[in-house]
Amino acid sequence: MRAQNMASATTAAEVQAFAVFFLLRVGGGSNEGCSESADAYARAQQNVMLTATNTVALQDQAQINHVYGDDDYGYLEGVKKDHIKWPSHPTFEKEGTHGYDSYGECGVPSATRFHMPDNGNGVYWYSFDTGLAHHAVVSSEHEFARGSPLYNWLVNDLKSVDRSKTPWVFLYIHRPLYCSVAYSGDYYRSLLFRDELEQELADYHVDIVFAGHYHSYERTCPVFGDRCIESPSGKAMAPVHLMVGSGGYQVDDAGFYRSRWREQGFLEHGYGRVHIYNSTHLHFEFVSNAERRVKDEAWIVSTHDWPSKRERYPPGYFPPQEIAGFGAAVMLASLATYAVLVPAIRRARNTKYTPVQPIQFSK
Missing domain, CATH: 1.20.5 (Single alpha-helices involved in coiled-coils or other helix-helix interfaces)
Structure with a gap:
């Protein structure tokens, strides 16, 4: 994922460079002792809105993906605490892990108040296109094994992507497939996701997997089968996993274990920005809320044509x-x-x- 010369031939579709902002909400006003989380999140919203309005254009408006983590919109009492009301920017919600709290009652507000594209299963899995990217959103709290409704929908959705129109493909899921935060229980859960989904994500050339759940930020190399896979020139040959679960970071005090695929990680409030310049070059930034500056960044260069049907683990590995x-x-x-x-x-x-x-x- 190295910065490379972008003076390459472009198609008509490639002039629609745009940016996507990711605010993954994983901490509430007083939830789990994080009293200042809501204020920090509100400040981040304001910062993103100001930045998007002045510097980013997509059909005369910025595109903001509003992805909720551990707390549903209903927990924040909806409009009462929706400080900026999202006046003109489309908002897409993704189900988190507390939707089934109180015997499922906590999931009712998000399931009934948000209306997602009608091509999947309500707010739980759906997809849409913006600019040069196809976005597939799935729940991590439903059955995801091979043959399940979620699995079948995801595979069919990825098969149907027209890469001449949307060369970049992003997947959004609450729980990460790759995360080096030192929680053994969730680590072994991530292995289950890899066993069922990683092969398909690589075969259909998913470029980035966005996740939350852990109250931290982490970026991997292009990784497949627990190994970094890049061409000698730095071109990505596997999905990059970006975990932006930074809200409520005070809740977790576990550090990161050593891994060969982890490139950067922070325990602090922040949000992610993706700038797509053309069909092959993408720039990602992690912005620190406290410092109000870009604290981590990476170019992802890809032609989205790495070999399919590769073995996840070589013999003896x-x-x-x-x-x-x-x-x-x-x-x-x-x-x-x-x-x-x-x-x-x-x-x-x-x-x-x-x-x-x-x-x-x-x-």
Whole structure:
């Protein structure tokens, strides 16, 4: 993902350069102790609106994807706390992980108040085109295994993309497929997503996977099968995973474990900006709320034609995190065995042997 010369031939479609802003909402006004999260988010909204109005044009207006994370729109009481009312910018909502709280009641506001493109399953999965990009939005809280309605819809949607009109393809999902935040439970959940979806995302040349869930920001290299895959010139040969879940970052205090595919990550409030310049060059920025500046950026250069049907793991390859997890499990089992057996052995050794006196029978 290196910056390259952009003075290449362009088509008529490529002159429609545009930008997409990503605000992934994952913290509420007083939820989980984050009292200042709502104010920080409101300030970020204002900053994005001002920037978009002055510098970005897409059919005379900026395109903003408003992707909610752990808190639904209903939790924020809708318009009461919608500080800027999103007057002219289309807003697309994505279901988070608390929609099924209170036996599903928390998901009712988002399911009934938002009307998404009628080509999927309401607010839970749908797709749309803007400029040079096709956007597919899916829920991470529904069955996603092969053969499920969500899986079948996603594959059919990706098959139908006209890459001559929308060369860039983005997928949005709440839970990430790649994340190095040190939470073991969610890490193993991410492996399940990879097992079911990663092959298809690579085969249909999805360029970026946007996620939230974790209260942090992280950017990967073009990654497939736990390995970075780029051409010698730096051209992406696999999807890039961008986790922009920075709202409510104070909730999580876990750091990042070491991984070969992680390129950058921060624990702070912020949002993402994507600038698409033509069919092959895209520029991503992560903006820090507190510092009000771009804190991470990367060029993604791709011709969207990497080989399909590649093996996720070459013969004999085993992901290092899997090895570490297996080693940790063995160590914990050994410690548990030691904790149980050693005291038992010691008690047995300390027990004094008292011989049983023979019974005397009278003649």
